Amino acid sequence: MPDLVRGNAAIGQSGGPTAVINQSLVGVVEGLRSGLHASGHVSKILGMKHAVRGLTKGEFHDYTDTHQDVLDRLAFTPSAGLGSTRDKPDRAYCERILESCKKHDIRYFFYIGGNDSSDTCRIVREMAVASNYDMRCFHVPKTVDNDLMENDHTPGFPSAARFVAMACMADFMDNISLPGIKINVIMGRHAGFLTAASALARRFDRHLNPHVQGESTDGPQLIYLPEVPFETDRFLADVEAIYSKKGRCHIAVSEGICDASGTPIGATLIKGGQVDAHGNVQLSGSGALGDQLSDLIKAKLTPAGGKPPRVRADTFGYIQRCWPDTSPIDRLEARRSGQFAARLAMQGDLDGSVAIKRPGSGSRLWLGMDNGAPYVSEYQRVELSAVAAKTRHMPKEFIQGHNNVSREFVEYALPLVGSLPTFERM
Numbered sequence: 035m036p037d038l039v040r041g042n043a044a045i046g047q048s049g050g051p052t053a054v055i056n057q058s059l060v061g062v063v064e065g066l067r068s069g070l071h072a073s074g075h076v077s078k079i080l081g082m083k084h085a086v087r088g089l090t091k092g093e094f095h096d097y098t099d100t101h102q103d104v105l106d107r108l109a110f111t112p113s114a115g116l117g118s119t120r121d122k123p124d125r126a127y128c129e130r131i132l133e134s135c136k137k138h139d140i141r142y143f144f145y146i147g148g149n150d151s152s153d154t155c156r157i158v159r160e161m162a163v164a165s166n167y168d169m170r171c172f173h174v175p176k177t178v179d180n181d182l183m184e185n186d187h188t189p190g191f192p193s194a195a196r197f198v199a200m201a202c203m204a205d206f207m208d209n210i211s212l213p214g215i216k217i218n219v220i221m222g223r224h225a226g227f228l229t230a231a232s233a234l235a236r237r238f239d240r241h242l243n244p245h246v247q248g249e250s251t252d253g254p255q256l257i258y259l260p261e262v263p264f265e266t267d268r269f270l271a272d273v274e275a276i277y278s279k280k281g282r283c284h285i286a287v288s289e290g291i292c293d294a295s296g297t298p299i300g301a302t303l304i305k306g307g308q309v310d311a312h313g314n315v316q317l318s319g320s321g322a323l324g325d326q327l328s329d330l331i332k333a334k335l336t337p338a339g340g341k342p343p344r345v346r347a348d349t350f351g352y353i354q355r356c357w358p359d360t361s362p363i364d365r366l367e368a369r370r371s372g373q374f375a376a377r378l379a380m381q382g383d384l385d386g387s388v389a390i391k392r393p394g395s396g397s398r399l400w401l402g403m404d405n406g407a408p409y410v411s412e413y414q415r416v417e418l419s420a421v422a423a424k425t426r427h428m429p430k431e432f433i434q435g436h437n438n439v440s441r442e443f444v445e446y447a448l449p450l451v452g453s454l455p456t457f458e459r460m
Contacts (some may be wrong), residue, residue, distance in 0.1 A: 036357040036382025038075045039168045043379075044089065045097075046082035048154070049120065050178065050352075051113040052190030053360045054368035058146045058174050059116065060109040061372020063097045064068045066142075067107045069380035071098070076142060084117040085145075086154065092138065110432035111370060112356035122150055132165065141169050142379050146372070148177040148188075152387050153422035159385045172375040173387040173418060176368075178355050181229035183424045184416045186392040187227075189368035192361035192450035194221070195231035196403065198286075199451055201350065202235035206253035206284050207457060213282035214344030215273060215331055218254070219324045221354050223290040223298075226259030226428045231438045231447055232286035233257060234406045234454065247388030250362055253284025256437045260290035261428045264299055265436075269327075270334050277335065277343060289323060289349075299323060319350045361452045367411060374413040386415040387422075 045062050047055055063079055070076040075226040081095040082088045095116060097105075108115050123131060135143065135158075143158060145151045152173040159171035175182050178194035198220055209216045220229040236252040255276050258264060276283040291299045300323040324347025371388045378386055391412050432443035 036380075037211055038073075038380075038382060039141045039170070040075050040077075041139045043076045043079040043144065044080045044082055044094070044135070044138070044140045045116075045144040046085040046089065046146065046152040047114040047118050047120060047176075048085040048145060049117050049176070050148075051118055051356055052176055052178055053112040053193040053356050053358060054189050054364045055113070055146060055176050056111050056115045057109045057365050057368035058176060058189060058372040060105045061369040061374075062074060062144050062146075062174065062376050063100070063105060063372075064369075065373040065376025065380075067098075069376055070142065073380075073419070077139075080138070080140070081116045085119040085121070085147075086123060086127070086131050087119045087121055090127075090134050092134060094138075110365075112169065112358050112360075112361075120222070123154050123157070125157070125161075128154070128161055131158055132161050132167065132169075132443070135162075135169055136167060143169055143171040144372075144375055144379075145171070146174040146176050148175075148179070149182055149421055149423055149425065151176075152182075152418055155385065155387070156369065156418040156422045159418065170379055170383065171385045171418070172378055172383075173421065174371050174375045175388055175390065175421075178228060179222055179225050181225035181426045182389075182421055183426045184389040184420050185426070186390055186411070187450060189364060189371055189389065190355070191227060192364035192367075192452075193357070193359075194228055194347055194362075195362045195447060196451040196454075197233070197354050197357040198228055198350070198361065199234035199454060200229045200359075201285075202232040202254055203287065203454070204234055205348075209253060209282055211282045212344075213280075213330075214346060215277060215283045215285070216253075217285045217287060217324050217327055217345070217347040219287050219289055219300075219321075219347065219349040221350065222260060222288040224260055224425050224427065226261050226288050226290075226433075227447075229257060229259055229286050229288040230428060230432065230443050231451070233439045233444055234447060236453060237459075251280075254286040255283060256285045257439055257441075258285070258287045258291050258437060259428060259433065260288045260292055260298075261433060262436050263294040264291040265294070266330065268436065270331065274335055275333055281369035287323070287327065291323075299305070319349065324349050361450060362452050363411075363452065370413060378415055385414060387418050387420070389414045389416045389421075 083093040180191035
């Protein structure tokens with residue numbers, strides 16, 4: 035029998051909500067109820083209202099005896115059921131967290147979130163050890179940006195990527211119907227995974243069949259990621275080359291595109307923009323980047339004495355995070371991630387982060403191809419320090435040139451998003 039401590043468990047949801055973050059919450063509850071609670075080591079399973087902010091105030095929702103039907107409905111409900119927070123705890127804040135844990139006899143601490151949430155777990159765990167308080171801390175991954183180290187992908191990303199792919203599929207058909215230049219600004223401050231998912235909007239007959247020659251000409255024809263320095267003149271040349279040939283152009287741009295010095299293009303355009311607790315200008319709440327790029331195209335691509343091109347821009351914003359048409363893989367993996375975290379606690383681990391792994395490149399699936407292998411994933415414990423306050427970027431093999439993604443990325447992403455619709459082209 036592993037060395038287990040007796041007390042209560044607390045679960046929190048931190049950072050930006052996702053379409054499947056409640057799957058992880060329910061997964062932790064289910065894992066605890068069938069394990070530590072059933073064994074008598076956990077008396078109460080408490081949900082922190084608005085994460086650590088509610089914890090420090092003693093505000094909880096008790097999930098100990100919540101009916102399974104309620105949990106199942108909650109699991110399929112988008113956004114953070116407990117409420118979230120953008121608070122970034124410093125050491126003094128973490129001391130208040132630990133004091134509240136002691137007050138409420140919390141011995142098992144589960145935090146669902148991104149790299150900052152993992153860092154909070156790490157700090158609280160270290161402070162608990164230093165004060166001789168036996169509390170085990172576990173991080174459950176969550177982020178639509180897909181930017182956590184040690185993970186093949188993170189819960190929240192597949193569903194957000196599905197939204198981006200389907201939105202761009204429909205938007206491209208609109209662009210064909212009423213030709214012009216269309217710009218879609220997509221989430222991703224430092225990592226381009228979500229913007230890259232726009233490539234899934236292209237026709238599969240070009241992506242997936244090696245016997246079909248040439249690349250798809252479907253939109254978005256241009257994809258700009260934060261990992262590749264953004265050059266204004268090069269951007270204009272890219273747009274003009276496609277627009278002059280087709281009379282239309284479809285573009286996907288990450289909100290986090292930067293110039294060669296690393297200065298975010300969007301942040302420089304948002305004067306007096308709101309800043310969150312992490313010091314980040316809130317890019318997704320503003321259409322400034324899309325508007326500025328639109329104005330730039332109109333100014334530079336209007337012929338002398340002629341009419342400016344028809345240019346429109348949309349900023350997808352928060353709607354990407356919690357659209358309820360979730361990826362089946364995402365739902366399953368988010369819930370299992372929570373269950374796995376509870377299992378780590380049951381087997382006597384003192385801390386750790388859950389990582390989703392995809393064993394071997396052979397498990398990647400090309401839909402419609404005979405040589406595709408079934409998609410599989412597995413869950414592993416990794417050190418909190420390996421994830422905490424670190425950012426994963428798009429690997430080089432996923433990037434093609436300065437304005438596209440590679441076949442390798444499409445192969446990586448397609449199994450995650452679920453079946454996509456097929457549109458007829460006349």
